[in-house]
Amino acid sequence: MERRYRDRAVFFPDHETLVVADLHLGRDATSDVELRLGEHETVTARFAALCEQFNPEEVVVAGDLLHSFSTLPRGVMETLRELKSTAREAGTRIVVTPGNHDSMLGEVWDGPTHEEYHVGEWVVCHGHTAPDADAAGYVVGHDHPAIEIEGQRRACYLAGSDAYRGAELLMLPAFTGLAPGVAVNRMRARDFQSPLVTDAGTLRPVVRDEDADETFEFPPLGEFRRML
Numbered sequence: 001m002e003r004r005y006r007d008r009a010v011f012f013p014d015h016e017t018l019v020v021a022d023l024h025l026g027r028d029a030t031s032d033v034e035l036r037l038g039e040h041e042t043v044t045a046r047f048a049a050l051c052e053q054f055n056p057e058e059v060v061v062a063g064d065l066l067h068s069f070s071t072l073p074r075g076v077m078e079t080l081r082e083l084k085s086t087a088r089e090a091g092t093r094i095v096v097t098p099g100n101h102d103s104m105l106g107e108v109w110d111g112p113t114h115e116e117y118h119v120g121e122w123v124v125c126h127g128h129t130a131p132d133a134d135a136a137g138y139v140v141g142h143d144h145p146a147i148e149i150e151g152q153r154r155a156c157y158l159a160g161s162d163a164y165r166g167a168e169l170l171m172l173p174a175f176t177g178l179a180p181g182v183a184v185n186r187m188r189a190r191d192f193q194s195p196l197v198t199d200a201g202t203l204r205p206v207v208r209d210e211d212a213d214e215t216f217e218f219p220p221l222g223e224f225r226r227m228l
């Protein structure tokens with residue numbers, strides 16, 4: 001399925017659907033840093049920019065909209081209200097597929113919620129548990145993939161064909177900029193938390209350079225490990 005990578009999100013033009021994962025709203029307030037880390041301003045501005053660029057019919061959150069398991073930190077409701085307002089003004093709707101952090105989702109979210117959401121022949125889910133549905137491809141989050149090159153860590157996508165149940169797999173980086181990401185350079189399937197990663201060696205890191213407006217695809221991890 002055709003896709004466009006932008007700012008830790010992916011857009012499927014054939015279905016006018018934007019997918020983001022792991023917003024972890026409230027991570028700012030639950031950090032050990034006394035000053036706010038700019039979560040609200042950054043997340044809402046980037047979300048608005050993506051809606052303006054792609055004008056999607058729907059935005060699917062692939063899990064972990066929230067960060068805290070048992071409380072609603074300050075600022076979460078404010079951020080959610082702005083995200084919903086932006087979506088409404090853009091003529092899009094937000095759909096949430098709950099993640100393992102979303103135990104309090106019902107307290108803050110009254111919009112559409114699906115454990116597994118179909119986008120054409122693909123399925124979007126968080127990826128912390130194996131999906132029930134068979135699909136041509138799966139879009140997940142959960143592991144917060146990143147890649148380290150010359151000492152610098154960059155958020156990355158992981159893409160592979162015939163990667164799970166004979167289908168394609170696309171793992172998104174965490175949308176929140178407060179997650180450092182897990183370096184996948186030398187990781188094998190057993191090192192991933194998602195059960196959908198059954199052969200890490202077949203997954204290709206994809207890095208988006210927003211400043212240069214370029215997308216870089218690297219060899220599959222099985223080859224990439226030998227190049228480092």
